[in-house]
Amino acid sequence: SVPKHPYLPRDLAWLGGTEVELWIDQEGFRAIRPMMRLMGYSPRSRSLLPYGERGVSSDVSGGVAEFMPVKRESFAFHYATLDGPPMLRRVTVGGDESRDYLS
Secondary structure, rough: OOOOOOOOEEEEEHHHOOOOEEEEEOOOEEEEEEEEEEEEEEEOOOOOOOOOOOOOOOOHOOOEEEEEEEEOOEEEEEOOOOOOEEEEEEEEEEEOOOOOOOO
């Protein structure tokens, strides 16, 4: 069978079905939750492990996973002197709300 994401290194195959959801609101109102899906992977980036690390294969020592929105949407937020800006409140991965990726 042909892998769904052939551009991913073998060690990152688990990333293929990953969905990321961003929770954004403006002062507790006008909440939006855009969903992102893996669309690409680029191995050509600056490594987070510049000198390598034991147990980490060389094909995952650097790279960028590229996520794009599942559907194109636009969102309206209020803009006034006393209104706060929209804030990213939470990031969920795979629908799992038990982890906090922002603190």
